[in-house]
Amino acid sequence: MRRLRVAVVGYGTGGQAVALMLSRDGHEVEVFEQAATLGPVGAGFLLQPVGQLVLWELGLLDTLRRHGATVSRLYGETAAGRAVMDMRYHELDPRLSGLGVQRGALFSVLDSAWCEGRQLHCGTRIVAVDHEAGAVTDAAGRRYQGFDLVVVADGAASSLRTQVAAARLDRPYPWGAQWCLVPAGDWPWADELQQRYVGARRMIGMLPVGTRPDDPTPRLSFFWSLPVAELAEAGVDAPAWHAAIAAVWPDALSRLHGTPVPDGLAQARYRDTVHARWHRGRAVLLGDAAHAMSPQLGQGVNMALLDARALRDELRSDSPVEVALDRYARSRRDHIGIYHFWSRWLTPLFQSERDGLARVRDRVFHPASRLPVGRGQMLRVLTGTRRGWFGTFALPTAFLESLDACGRPAPAHLPESESATASAMVGDTGSSGVAS
Template sequence: MRTPLRIAIVGYGTGGQAAAVLLSRDGHRVEVFERAAELGPVGAGFLLQPVGQAVLWDMGLLDAACMHGARIASLYGETATGRAVMDMRYAELDARLFGLGLQRGALFQLLDAAWTEHRVLHRGHRIVDVDVERGALVDGDGRRHSGFDLVIVADGAASVLRSRVAAAALDRPYPWGAQWCLAPMGDWASADVLKQRYIRARRMAGMLPVGTRPDDPVPRLSFFWSVPVGELDRVDVDREAWRRDVAEVWPEALARLDGIDAPNALAQARYRDTTHRHWHRGRAVLLGDAAHAMSPQLGQGVNMALLDAQALRDALRAEAMVPTALQRYERERRAHLSAYHFWSRALTPLFQSERDAAARIRDLTFHPLSRLPVARGMMLRVLTGTRRGWLSTFRLPRGFADVLATLPVARHEAVRAPVDARRDAAVAID
């Protein structure tokens, strides 16, 4: 793409931010339309896999991310009675690899600060329609924003615009969601492990170390609690009953919520399962969860959004025309994503549902299977994002794994966080 394009991006989440940075650096004139009047991340914490780390490395942001994030060596899941369900260790795939627990706020601030070229950001603009043939947007006040060579729809899993670009082959909400918050890490012993505990598939709690963020030096944990969607909007939640439920699964995790008005101050998360036969039409293209929303069971949402942004940039570099670039982008990303939707759809009911028999089979078989060499390798490939389709491997950039050993390591010492329910509530809703 030799001629700079005028590009509109709808949505300033991870995918939209990364696309804005990468495309602006290539000389394109980028304008972002974000419906929120005040900028900020949505969600508490996440696990950045090696594939996502490689994109930040390409952007020159991985050093800073590592200084804020927590290096994760393994994912360990067990029943509330202590029976191991899964034990996946990055070193068993490659001793140089690790996960990086990050606060959403940390990544948001790093990406926002990195967007310096041709920065035009329209806050408080809710886009309600896209003219894919003319490259125009219509906002909630009826104003038309036109003249774009490319429109990137990156407005998330609950996208209101995806159907304007392409009809969904599947678009349905999951019946289970989650409650999230950030809690002070303190002397939490499992500083390099994503830990989960289960009672069948009906109750699940997770604790992920996520480090600090630029405006908050307190090391934190991201707490996750599985909840049926029907309970998320209840206003009559029995606080003590909720605490007893969490304590039954994991009393040590509940203790980390002292000083937080749980569950009232916890953020809510809802998930969708969305696939499209096509991701682009005319001058418009889908990116991130707007193109391929799935449950967070595989923890790949942020990673896939970053890879989408990078692949779109690369396709625009490689092709002379926008239509062929969009075809190239979709072809590349579909080849990587094809198996992830299947596994996400298949695994989610084993961890978030009322299927007790399926959960019992999970408890009996998952850990033994994960110790078999072939199965272990496949599971680790899926975890790290390096499975491409069903049989191939997604190749990390040449030399990247060696670079990981030279990156700075954050030293997150316990910092006493103020016990202020209002402050922690604000953190939880980020």
């Protein structure tokens, strides 16, 4: 296999994963990260079966599971107690579950695994990409050149994406969130993502996310949905902030007693980005730089991991690099398109000022999710295994068997041929026997 010299811009999940994978394949990888000190950005997330697959192939899933929290159910209700959402992984396949993970845990696992040929420039903000020459330039004017490939993985707020390809859509969402990590203690929903809603204007979520290597305390990831325009002042009046939380979900407020407000709360902002092309010349987009979307479907980390896997696999062919990049982009767009669609349509139901839509949501969403077709579609989208409207993303049989063994996966490195050709799918019949 040819050996490429690769520059990776950004050391988030996508950048970490692609650096690790390409280095293991023998490529010379050099990473440029603008942060002076390495560390994760964000609180917690749900690692879906498709993301678990990537880490399993890398032999890292067992390590991460020792820190994460198994999530079997996603449940949301109004503040008045009306069920809005109730999705259980076992209804698609009894072997599947989500994994609540602290971003710090995933960051540490991926960072520790990258040993081969590690070249990492911290405190280096790349401001220009020369896609023709295979070069990047940092904010100090230093030019790094001679790369066969430049992978732009600098996140949802990427300043470089349009230097690679014009965006068909690139806009910020008007709604964001405050978040923090809190001790789980005796939280009664230890294996569930729980959410509470007031119309579409207010939403609280609590996700079990386990521990991380430098902190053995099991934690919950708390998020509080707010308009971006309110984020700067949210919590300045701490008593009013606490009263607003209590009005939606008193149980959540009880977990926040040790969190200083607003200093202990971080802010999150989101974008909706679509590119018709993901590459030009020697440069290619990966992760949120290519396809940022709202967090409603919780797929950002999972799709970034799949991007890295797909790019690695295409570069294993003997085709010219530009042909491999085109195949990578087409295959990933085929998978991601449906997630862009649903995140764009679902966001106004949960984060907007459209309370009329929320009233329809409160009456229709849960009953629709109990119908066989609706339940199957929702679970496919949740797990990341929906491809297009009716297609299915294949999960290898060996991976599914590893999930079934003692209820936890065994570490494994798939042979290259098996990884590339495995086509066994999670059955479209869930444990209830109803086809999705």
